[in-house]
Amino acid sequence: MSEAPYTIAVPDDTLASLHQKLKAARFPDELEDAGRDYGAPLGDIKRLVARWIDGYDWRKHEAALNAELPQFTRDIAVDGHGTLNIHYVHKKSAVQGAIPLLFVHGWPGSFFEARKIVPLLVARSDEHPSFHVVAMSLPGYGFSEAPKKKGFAIEQFAEVGNKLMLALGYNEYVTQGGDWGYYITRTIAKRYGHEHAKAWHTNFPLYGPPSDTLLRRRTDRGGKGGLERLKWFNGRGRGYYAEQSTRPQTVGYALADSPVALLAWIYEKLVDWTDKYPWDDDEVLTWISVYWFSRAGPAASVRIYYEFSEGTYDGVRKDIYTAAEYPTIPLGMSHFPAELVIFPVSWTEVSGNVVYRKIHNRGGHFAAYEAPESIWVICTRCSRRAVLPLMLSRDTAATTEQRISITSKVEPACSQYRIVHDKRSEVPEFQVTPTVYGRWTALCTVYL
Incomplete structure (x- = not known):
């Protein structure tokens, strides 16, 4: 097959399904003094979910x-x-x-x-x-x-x-x-x-x-x-690696079915892994939306960890590091x-x-x-x-x-x-x- 032009065009029913899932989200509780110590803060996730439901225009960013x-x-x-x-x-x-x-x-x-x-x-x-x-x-x-x-x-x-x-x-x-x-x-x-x-x-x-x-x-x-x-x-900061390199299918159920789980799983990394980058909420939501609307679904993206580590948390590809x-x-x-x-x-x-x-x-x-x-x-x-x-x-x-x-x-x-x-x-x-x-x-x- 030769090169074919591609235009991102998420179906309306897929977009509607996302909004339905967001509106039906059930949030966990949070300790009063948790801060960021336990992971993605509840306040951040609730704010982003509210924006994702009402205000964020995927069609504009698409x-x-x-x-x-x-x-x-x-x-x-x-x-x-x-x-x-x-x-x-x-x-x-x-x-x-x-x-x-x-x-x-x-x-x-x-x-x-x-x-x-x-x-x-x-x-x-x-x-x-x-x-x-x-x-x-x-x-x-x-x-x-x-x-x-x-x-x-x-x-x-x-x-x-x-x-x-x-x-x-x-x-x-x-x-x-x-x-x-x-x-x-x-x-x-x-x-x-x-x-x-x-x-x-x-x-x-x-x-x-x-x-x-x-x-x-x-x-x-x-x-x-x-x-x-x-x-x-x-x-x-490496808890995600343990899960994705040993049981990617298990965590995949949450990532594939819950846009809130996907958002929290990745948003934490966007904040912790950058150099105080001033993330705009719409930037974050576009980043996450590409994963949510991906062709194979977000669970497919984490299997590379299993293949690289050969299914173990401490797995090592020796040839990657040897001189x-x-x-x-x-x-x-x-x-x-x-x-x-x-x-x-x-x-x-x-x-x-x-x-x-x-x-x-x-x-x-x-x-x-x-x-x-x-x-x-x-x-x-x-x-x-x-x-x-x-x-x-x-x-x-x-x-x-x-x-x-x-x-x-x-x-x-x-x-x-x-x-x-x-x-x-x-x-x-x-x-x-x-x-x-x-x-x-x-x-x-x-x-x-």
Whole structure:
């Protein structure tokens, strides 16, 4: 099946059913002094539900999404899983020779996360490269079809992303990902790097528990603050992970049947995982509505946790963290202060062929939505350094003036950005403990 234009058009009866469920909602009680200690505050949820029933105009926001984001669907064959109909945003730049970029979201995100960054990436400028942006809805998310069988894991999501880019005619491209998007784009870089994927950028830079050599280094500036954040997340913020990685079907009944449960489950993360982002109620409700109106229903989105962790809370994909599996194509990293898993920057030096890195002053887990300018800047600079000279050298349509104009703006490395070449042979593989997060927590305790 070739590319088919897609317009979000939620049926009237589906919208009416949502309102009926909201009006029939039964709320729990709450302790007088609970605050946010026990989870999403009752007052916040009641306010949002009231707005969802009376005042929030889904049709207005639906129309805005359709107007701002050109959307399409296409069938993608996945080895061992048949063919899935994939929804995606595809916004092309008017700039000749723009770089194709695949944007990959995570949970509880969607293609909606790319809304603010798409116009920045496609814009024409003499100061930076432009991009053709593809933001796919992961299978089981948004308006993409969901997998039908067990075993649809990171490799399969990566296969879909690569095949989608090739189907669109982008034989060479770069990627940007956070949350699950980190693991997916990392796998794309490993499996399809050099031939197709030319560089990857992440705002969720992870690294397995460090070697003794790295542990002996002084923690860099800002490292302790990050470890405090990680300690909080491991101790008080990961309950969702335990449920979704062990019994996704069980929690799925609540998410699929109760819009209030879905709202509370995700709203808590939108607040706790961001850097004091000033959420507008309608922003939150649009974010949640994309999940509620999703093609497969919101329960499908959490199964990725089970497949990744192999059905256990402490399950570990060893190949994700071992040095032997690090991709060798250029990697750009963004470090945001309110991210959930934050390591000292020095610990991430061996996570790949890092050619560009930036420590940001503001932003959290949903960086492309919270701080789109920051992600845009790092994508342009990373691509300008790592990709453009290569792609321009192959582009017979690029004029001499274009080559000089763009390549002359490649900045030299400075103290804020460090070139790190492939160090896989120098880094010993860590031994997988019963729980990787347990070791991280122990490290936080030592450092703090």
